[in-house]
Amino acid sequence: MFNLRDFRQDVLKITQAEFANLIGVRQDNVSRMEKNPETIDLSMLMNIANATGQSLDQLVGYKKDVPQALEVENVWKENENMKHVLLDYLENNIEHLPLETEWYDNIVKELEEMFQTMFKKPKVAVVGMSDAGKSSLINALLGVEKMPTSWTPTTSISVHIKHINDRPEFIKDEATIFEGSENGFDVNRIHQHSYYEETRLASGPTSILSEYGTRQGDYYSIEDASAAVVYLDSPILQLCDVIDLPGFGTGDRDMDDIMASQSTEFADATIYMSPANGFLRGTDIEFLKASLNALPAFENSQNELEPLNNLFVIASQAHTINHGNKVEVDSILDAGAERFYREVPEEIWENKSEVSNYQYTVEEIRKRFYSYTTDHAGLREDFEKNLRYLLETLPFIIKQNAWNMMNEYLDKYKKELEIEKVNFIEILDEREAKLEQLKQMKNDEPMRKYEMQKARKEVMEKIELFRDDTQASFEKEFSEIVSPDYIVNLIKSKGYKKKKDDMEHLASFISSKIQAKIQNILKYKSEDLNLIINQYIENFEGAIHKHAYSDVRGFKIPFDTKKAFASGLAGIATFGGLAFWASTLGNLGGYILVAKGVSVLSAVGISVGGTASAVTAISLIGGPITLAIAVSVILGMGVFMLGSGGWKKNVAKKIVKEYSKQDALNKFSNVIDEFWDDTEFAFNSAADALEEEWQKKLSAMEEKVSYYSADDVRRSISEVEQMIKFLEEMPIPFCNAIAV
Numbered sequence: 183m184f185n186l187r188d189f190r191q192d193v194l195k196i197t198q199a200e201f202a203n204l205i206g207v208r209q210d211n212v213s214r215m216e217k218n219p220e221t222i223d224l225s226m227l228m229n230i231a232n233a234t235g236q237s238l239d240q241l242v243g244y245k246k247d248v249p250q251a252l253e254v255e256n257v258w259k260e261n262e263n264m265k266h267v268l269l270d271y272l273e274n275n276i277e278h279l280p281l282e283t284e285w286y287d288n289i290v291k292e293l294e295e296m297f298q299t300m301f302k303k304p305k306v307a308v309v310g311m312s313d314a315g316k317s318s319l320i321n322a323l324l325g326v327e328k329m330p331t332s333w334t335p336t337t338s339i340s341v342h343i344k345h346i347n348d349r350p351e352f353i354k355d356e357a358t359i360f361e362g363s364e365n366g367f368d369v370n371r372i373h374q375h376s377y378y379e380e381t382r383l384a385s386g387p388t389s390i391l392s393e394y395g396t397r398q399g400d401y402y403s404i405e406d407a408s409a410a411v412v413y414l415d416s417p418i419l420q421l422c423d424v425i426d427l428p429g430f431g432t433g434d435r436d437m438d439d440i441m442a443s444q445s446t447e448f449a450d451a452t453i454y455m456s457p458a459n460g461f462l463r464g465t466d467i468e469f470l471k472a473s474l475n476a477l478p479a480f481e482n483s484q485n486e487l488e489p490l491n492n493l494f495v496i497a498s499q500a501h502t503i504n505h506g507n508k509v510e511v512d513s514i515l516d517a518g519a520e521r522f523y524r525e526v527p528e529e530i531w532e533n534k535s536e537v538s539n540y541q542y543t544v545e546e547i548r549k550r551f552y553s554y555t556t557d558h559a560g561l562r563e564d565f566e567k568n569l570r571y572l573l574e575t576l577p578f579i580i581k582q583n584a585w586n587m588m589n590e591y592l593d594k595y596k597k598e599l600e601i602e603k604v605n606f607i608e609i610l611d612e613r614e615a616k617l618e619q620l621k622q623m624k625n626d627e628p629m630r631k632y633e634m635q636k637a638r639k640e641v642m643e644k645i646e647l648f649r650d651d652t653q654a655s656f657e658k659e660f661s662e663i664v665s666p667d668y669i670v671n672l673i674k675s676k677g678y679k680k681k682k683d684d685m686e687h688l689a690s691f692i693s694s695k696i697q698a699k700i701q702n703i704l705k706y707k708s709e710d711l712n713l714i715i716n717q718y719i720e721n722f723e724g725a726i727h728k729h730a731y732s733d734v735r736g737f738k739i740p741f742d743t744k745k746a747f748a749s750g751l752a753g754i755a756t757f758g759g760l761a762f763w764a765s766t767l768g769n770l771g772g773y774i775l776v777a778k779g780v781s782v783l784s785a786v787g788i789s790v791g792g793t794a795s796a797v798t799a800i801s802l803i804g805g806p807i808t809l810a811i812a813v814s815v816i817l818g819m820g821v822f823m824l825g826s827g828g829w830k831k832n833v834a835k836k837i838v839k840e841y842s843k844q845d846a847l848n849k850f851s852n853v854i855d856e857f858w859d860d861t862e863f864a865f866n867s868a869a870d871a872l873e874e875e876w877q878k879k880l881s882a883m884e885e886k887v888s889y890y891s892a893d894d895v896r897r898s899i900s901e902v903e904q905m906i907k908f909l910e911e912m913p914i915p916f917c918n919a920i921a922v
């Protein structure tokens with residue numbers, strides 16, 4: 183199709199008005215034609231060709247050069263191999279394993295799930311205001327012009343771009359459009375054929391993106407379309423999935439901004455784009471902060487990744503700055519980094535420091551700021567070099583992390599199986615003693631259950647207290663922050679000036695301060711809750727193994743209490759405070775949270791960073807609401823006319839008024855309530871799972887001790903040995919590429 187706008191700007195290099203003059207139409211006609219080039223008819227084309235001295239062929243064939251695809255070394259190959267070796271090993275052994283035993287069957291299933299989960303490619307999300315040039319940058323990285331781009335707000339759904347080799351066999355098309363259920367479309371489930379069928383809206387060549395995935399498309403009004411997955415063959419996709427997102431700030435659909443910002447939750451790395459001309463103005467910083475907050479921190483001194491290595495803040499279309507003057511572009515980046523650093527409250531940097539042990543200084547942050555344009559290689563080199571470095575490094579980190587996790591799991595399984603084996607041997611030798619202990623255990627059960635019920639009720643009561651406490655402390659913090667005095671002081675201490683930009687930044691700073699407070703209040707209370715949960719689990723453990731410890735001949739039933747409790751979290755949507763508990767479990771917790779859909783690299787942060795890293799995993803707590811409120815307040819500031827006189831006080835009052843207009847305190851209070859509701863639900867699910875798992879173990883043991891013949895027992899011994907051998911011979915390659 184004839185791209186009039188680009189032709190006018192890039193070839194003719196004249197304004198719309200000049201062009202209108204040249205071809206003898208009104209400027210609004212030109213503007214309309216540029217917006218909808220498909221409406222340009224043949225006679226108009228002839229007219230343009232005549233007026234500009236171009237042939238029709240030249241016009242229609244005009245296409246801007248797309249830069250060469252980003253070349254990367256395919257270091258993911260090794261991970262892919264490792265995954266296949268492991269999956270093949272499972273597959274080849276399945277036939278010979280005693281999988282009629284539910285426990286053994288679960289081990290194999292868990293391993294399979296883990297191999298699938300741990301070797302997921304990192305996801306790179308490209309976000310920013312509409313028209314920043316996100317889709318253009320992606321096309322350039324891919325080296326093919328597959329994402330629709332235009333000068334008006336374009337992309338309307340999240341587009342997940344994956345490598346063609348990652349396409350499941352049952353998918354035949356290049357692109358598929360999906361509808362989102364209540365919780366959105368879960369791209370991690372796309373390899374499940376049934377999920378694919380259930381959520382698929384349409385499929386075909388990538389060009390269907392223009393129909394379903396753009397605001398100009400014929401099917402834009404179909405609100406059901408929520409995501410697309412596209413399979414392409416570009417080098418960069420060997421190392422990562424790329425996500426093209428709708429732009430912020432279009433005001434087209436209420437949820438667009440929040441949707442786009444939520445998808446950064448799943449991202450391992452984020453490219454945030456803002457046009458160099460007007461860099462990080464208005465609500466831009468607000469969205470950038472939301473991305474920062476959701477980004478996992480996995481940098482640390484051992485893996486030698488730099489602070490915020492997975493964040494790229496881009497001043498796009500840098501060629502527009504005085505013909506791409508590098509010095510001027512750099513000073514725009516300097517000022518942007520400075521402003522951004524100032525707008526992020528210290529709590530957020532402190533949280534990141536707690537995970538990584540790095541100091542987040544403005545100098546470090548500045549290193550994450552880059553320029554970009556498809557027009558001059560010199561203005562994108564630095565970005566491309568750093569992106570390449572990150573992408574070529576992540577596979578090693580993911581591999582090392584997977585390796586650690588697998589070893590930890592295998593060790594756990596092996597230990598449990600060894601205990602089981604000892605039990606069988608003892609059944610042969612001293613069945614009477616075992617029968618006796620089992621009888622006692624059965625007798626103790628009603629009392630144990632009763633005690634645990636009581637303990638559970640106590641936990642619930644504690645959670646209710648936490649709810650009240652956190653509500654009260656938040657209310658206090660909120661009224662301190664959203665008060666004229668505090669705001670006036672803030673204006674003074676941060677040196678904000680009486681101008682629109684500064685007012686927006688002030689409003690933005692206040693909103694992140696509030697969110698940081700919510701996060702911290704909930705984090706501290708959740709840490710208290712961790713102690714209570716661990717106590718609950720310890721009591722349970724003590725009760726079921728009472729005889730094993732008190733009786734010299736007592737025996738232990740192999741049972742991992744913590745893991746059984748955690749398994750109750752698997753099927754539920756939000757953990758509340760239990761996310762913090764999970765994050766104290768190291769690799770196990772990382773794995774549980776990753777299986778839930780948080781980014782692969784969060785697992786690395788979680789396995790080393792403890793509860794501080796869970797803040798990322800739960801950054802959505804309050805996130806969307808804070809974002810929505812902040813954006814309204816900031817926009818409210820925009821139309822606020824600054825009177826003369828005590829402007830600081832006036833501004834402060836205006837902000838306080840905006841917050842009350844937004845009913846902010848109430849909304850935040852609901853967020854806190856929901857957090858504790860989720861916590862209660864999660865705790866009950868986990869406690870139920872623990873009880874259920876234990877009952878299963880106990881009955882299984884009872885059956886063996888009471889009814890197994892000596893032959894049965896001998897067969898069971900050989901089965902458990904078979905399982906141990908199966909785990910011992912797992913072909914886990916030696917791996918010490920990078921410490922994490």
Ligand SMILES: Nc1nc2c(ncn2[C@@H]2O[C@H](COP(=O)(O)OP(=O)(O)OP(=O)(O)O)[C@@H](O)[C@H]2O)c(=O)[nH]1
Nearest residue numbers: 313314315316317318331332335336337429555556
């Ligand atoms: N010459 C030039 N044009 C660019 C560059 N980046 C973006 N553009 C143009 O800017 C317009 C907007 O770019 P898009 O890539 O569609 O922007 P986007 O961020 O994806 O916008 P939404 O999808 O609406 O969120 C398009 O017409 C692009 O051709 C660039 O580096 N150089």
Ligand SMILES: [Mg+2]
Nearest residue numbers: 316317336337
């Ligand atoms: Mg786009």
